[in-house]
Amino acid sequence: MNLILLAPDDIEHDQLACVRDPRRLRHLKEVHRARVGDSMTLGIAGGSIGRGELLALDEHEARFALGAMDTLPPPPLPVHLVLALPRPRMLARSLEHATALGVKAITLLHSQRVEKSYWQSPELAPDKIQTHLVLGLEQARDTVMPTVSLAKGFRPFVEDRLPELLEARRGLLAHPEMAQACPRGLEEPVALLVGPEGGFIPFEVERLIEAGCEGIHLGPRILRVETAVTALLARLF
Template identity: 70%
Template sequence: MNLILLEPADWIDASHARVCDPRRLTHLREVHRAAPGDSLTVGALDGAIGRGELLTLTASEALFHVPALDREPPAPLPVHLLLALPRPRMLARSLEHIAALGVKQLTLLHTRRVEKSYWQSPELRPDKIHQHLMLGLEQARDTRLPEVTLETRFKPFVEDRLPALLAGRRGLIAHPGMPQACPRGIDEPTLLAIGPEGGFVDYEVTRFEEAGCEGVHLGERILRVETAVTALLARLF
């Protein structure tokens, strides 16, 4: 946790905040080895970053004095990430990586090779998604929470909502066997579609291409979703 990320409920007033949840308290004690009087990096959720003085630290709460937040968080990536819903255990790790890398718009999509049971996973509860995104933000010293949308039906999505998402964006679909290598170092607004571990089926690839997406690849190796996400975003941006 490289940032004490303060949510609205943590603030007592404009310059004081109280942390009460066990996860952050344990981290303050055991990782930071914090003590009253220490100055730590803090940030307001969806706001700025600054320094906060730890006033008290007990088994049940940490009290901070935050005189000012005067630094903006890192710039977001210019990408809307469209990700076929991964297996639940992989989803948790992927959400943390995605938040840490600076993605601010994420759509989780059902595709042919996504097991329907994945949509019933507790990892898709709003509180679980929020928890994993917060971990990613704390790692990267970012404060701006990504917006996550769930799309459980492929055909209505590509017909009704994909065209609007592509407006003003360059569309890329990452899929093994595509003729074009993934571009490097672009800075234009982009929609990036990444399939499940088994890849998109031919019908899905065709629908993305018909909508105006370019097919790209990362080489011959088949990567896990969390690895592919990291590799593609690092190469693109």
């Protein structure tokens, strides 16, 4: 982790923080090889970033003296990512990559080619999703947690939720063989829709286009979902 993300419960007062969860302690010891006196990058969840001095580290906790926490997190991308629910292992990577790149709003969508069993995956438990979002924030030195919502019905999403999303955003449907190449260097707000493995079925593509989305492509290569999401976000913004 490139940043130690401090939850409100980690901060004992304005000048002292204490980390006790096993994952972060293990990372401090095994990856950072942290030693008392080290200066490390810390961030307050939902807030600012700064430096802190490691005062103590043992099997149970790490204690930090907080310095000036006066650096703002990196700016978010102006995008709402609508992602057809990937298989569980791919979901974990997609959430981490999208979060690291600055996505702050994610909707996981059902479609015809999404296996119904995916919706029963433990990876959709709130604590699991939270873990992957935190990993993405730590990677990118960010502190602002994305929101993740579930849309288990394609038709209700298109009829009830998509029109609201498109009121203030340009809708872009990433799908192979669309006529328009993915645009570059956008600054306007975007709703980016990415299908499952195998893509959206023709009926779904038609409905999304009818709702106001523009079809775009990344070229002739067929990419895995997490690769496509990363490539699209990098090219768009």
